[in-house]
Amino acid sequence: MRSWLPVLRDRRRYIAFEVEAEDRVRAGDLMAEIRAAQTSLFGDLGSAKNRLRMISFDGRFGLLRSSHLRTEESRALLVTVTSVGGTRAAIRVRGISGSIKAATEKYIPQSTLQPGENKRRVDLGPVSGSVVRTRGREIDLCPDDPKMTEGSATRYVGLTSFDLCGEDIDADGTSDGL
Amino acid sequence: MRSYEPNLHSLPDGSSSASRLALAAKRLGYSGIIITNHTTSGWPLGVEAARLVGGIEVAIGAEIVASDQRSLHSKATSLRDRAAFLAVHGGDEKINRAACEDPNVDLLAHPHRGRAGIGVAGAKAARDNQVAIALDLSSMIILRGPARVRWMETVRRDLNLIEKFDLPLMMTTGARSHLDLRSPRDLTALAGLLGLDRERALEALALPESILDLNRRRWTSVGVELV
Numbered sequence: 001m002r003s004w005l006p007v008l009r010d011r012r013r014y015i016a017f018e019v020e021a022e023d024r025v026r027a028g029d030l031m032a033e034i035r036a037a038q039t040s041l042f043g044d045l046g047s048a049k050n051r052l053r054m055i056s057f058d059g060r061f062g063l064l065r066s067s068h069l070r071t072e073e074s075r076a077l078l079v080t081v082t083s084v085g086g087t088r089a090a091i092r093v094r095g096i097s098g099s100i101k102a103a104t105e106k107y108i109p110q111s112t113l114q115p116g117e118n119k120r121r122v123d124l125g126p127v128s129g130s131v132v133r134t135r136g137r138e139i140d141l142c143p144d145d146p147k148m149t150e151g152s153a154t155r156y157v158g159l160t161s162f163d164l165c166g167e168d169i170d171a172d173g174t175s176d177g178l
Numbered sequence: 179m180r181s182y183e184p185n186l187h188s189l190p191d192g193s194s195s196a197s198r199l200a201l202a203a204k205r206l207g208y209s210g211i212i213i214t215n216h217t218t219s220g221w222p223l224g225v226e227a228a229r230l231v232g233g234i235e236v237a238i239g240a241e242i243v244a245s246d247q248r249s250l251h252s253k254a255t256s257l258r259d260r261a262a263f264l265a266v267h268g269g270d271e272k273i274n275r276a277a278c279e280d281p282n283v284d285l286l287a288h289p290h291r292g293r294a295g296i297g298v299a300g301a302k303a304a305r306d307n308q309v310a311i312a313l314d315l316s317s318m319i320i321l322r323g324p325a326r327v328r329w330m331e332t333v334r335r336d337l338n339l340i341e342k343f344d345l346p347l348m349m350t351t352g353a354r355s356h357l358d359l360r361s362p363r364d365l366t367a368l369a370g371l372l373g374l375d376r377e378r379a380l381e382a383l384a385l386p387e388s389i390l391d392l393n394r395r396r397w398t399s400v401g402v403e404l405v
Contacts, residue, residue, distance in 0.1 A: 020356075020357060021357075022357070040322045040323065040326075041371075072367045072370055073367075073371070075363065075364055075367040076364070076367040076368045076370070076371050078364075079315075079319060079360050079364040079365075079367065079368050080318065080319045080368075082319060082320055082357075082358075088355070088357050089357065090357045090358070090359070090360070092206065092361065093361070093363070093364065
C-alpha cells in the first residue's frame with residue numbers, strides 16, 4: 001500500500017482491555033459485539049469517524065486501535081458491551097497509549113499466570129515460583145520475582161526435574177520426577 | 179478522588195456475593211461500595227466476608243420498594259436506624275415524587291426507568307430535603323435502539339433540572355452481578371455522552387462517601403448533632 005503523507009496520517013491511540021466473562025470468548029464474537037454496540041450508540045456516521053480496529057486478542061487481554069480524539073467515545077462504547085456470543089461478559093479498559101508497544105508493555109501483563117496462582121510451588125532458595133507447565137523432565141516456572149527473567153525476554157524460568165532433586169514437589173503422589 | 183458505588187445488589191437480591199462485588203469494585207478503582215438490596219428480597223448474605231476483602235469500604239443500606247406514598251414513608255422511618263444508607267426503588271411517577279419529599283431518603287434510584295423522570299415539583303422537593311438523584315447508567319448500558327433513545331431523552335431533560343436546582347447527584351450501574359460493575363472512568367465517559375461534564379461526574383462519584391459520613395453521626399433532631 002502506498003504510504004500516506006506523514007502530516008496527513010491520522011493519529012491513533014491503542015486501548016488495552018481485559019475481558020471478564022463467564023466462559024471462553026472468541027475474538028470474532030467480541031469484535032462483532034463491539035461493532036454492534038458502536039453502531040447502536042453512535043450510528044453509522046459516528047462509527048465511521050472512529051476507525052476502530054482490533055489489533056490483538058488472546059482470549060483475555062486485547063488491544064483496540066481508535067482515533068486519538070475519540071478515546072472517551074471508545075471507552076463509552078466498550079462499557080455498553082454486556083455479553084459476547086451469548087455469555088455474560090464485561091470489558092475492562094486497562095489503559096490507553098499512543099503505540100502498540102507502549103500499550104502492551106504498560107497495560108498487558110506479560111505473564112498471564114500470576115505468581116502463587118498455581119498450586120504446585122517450587123522453592124530452591126534463589127529461585128522460587130509456581131509451575132506453569134511440565135513436559136517430560138522440562139519445567140516452566142513462573143517466578144515470584146519478575147526481575148528474574150529480565151534481559152532474556154522470556155516469560156518463564158526453564159528448569160528440569162533434576163533441579164528439584166530432594167525437593168518435596170513429588171509429595172503429591174506423582175513420583176515420576178514430576 | 180475517592181469514588182463510591184452507591185446502589186449495588188448482592189445475594190440473595192443479585193447473583194454475586196457481597197465479597198465478590200467488593201473484590202471486583204476494588205479492582206476497578208472504587209474506594210467503597212454500598213449494598214442496597216431491595217426490601218422485598220432481604221438483607222445481603224456474607225457481609226462479614228466482604229469486610230475481609232480489605233482496601234474497600236463496604237456499607238450496607240437498603241432500597242425501599244413501595245407501592246404507594248404512605249408505605250414508602252413508613253418504611254423509610256422504620257429502616258432509617260438500621261440501614262447506613264436509604265435508597266428508594268424509583269421509576270413510578272408517584273414514588274419518585276414521594277421519595278423526593280421524604281428527608282429520611284438518601285437516594286432516589288433509577289427514577290428514569292419508567293419514562294417518568296423527577297419533574298419540576300420533585301426537583302424542588304429533592305433540593306429542600308437533600309435527596310440525591312441517581313443517574314443509573316444500567317439502562318444506557320443494557321438498552322438498545324428506541325428504548326435507549328427514550329431513556330436518554332428523559333435523562334437529558336432531568337439533567338437540566340438537576341443543573342438548574344443544583345441537586346445532589348450520584349452515578350451508579352445498579353449492578354446485580356460483578357459483571358455489571360463499571361469503573362469510575364468508564365462511568366465518567368458514559369455520562370460525558372449525556373452532557374455531564376467531568377468535574378460534575380467526579381463530584382457525583384464522591385458524593386456517597388460524604389452522605390455515609392453524615393449518616394454515621396448521631397443526630398438528635400434536624401440540624402442538631404450529639405457530640
